[in-house]
Amino acid sequence: MYYALELLTVMLAAVTMSLTLAHALELPGKLRLSQDQYFAVQRPTASQRQDRNRALASSRAS
Numbered sequence: 001m002y003y004a005l006e007l008l009t010v011m012l013a014a015v016t017m018s019l020t021l022a023h024a025l026e027l028p029g030k031l032r033l034s035q036d037q038y039f040a041v042q043r044p045t046a047s048q049r050q051d052r053n054r055a056l057a058s059s060r061a062s
Contacts, residue, residue, distance in 0.1 A: 030038060039052065 033041065
């Protein structure tokens with residue numbers, strides 16, 4: 001039982017660390033994108049789209 005718990009702990013730690021590393025490795029690619037490219041790639045949520053549309057509308061109005 002102890003061995004199984006130890007194995008599970010190591011596997012969960014490895015998964016957590018690999019997901020964190022994946023986010024860190026994609027950062028340089030994201031930093032090279034322009035704002036428009038970034039939003040096209042990221043597929044922003046609905047609230048982010050609304051915020052962006054409001055910002056664009058207010059910048060066009062002024």
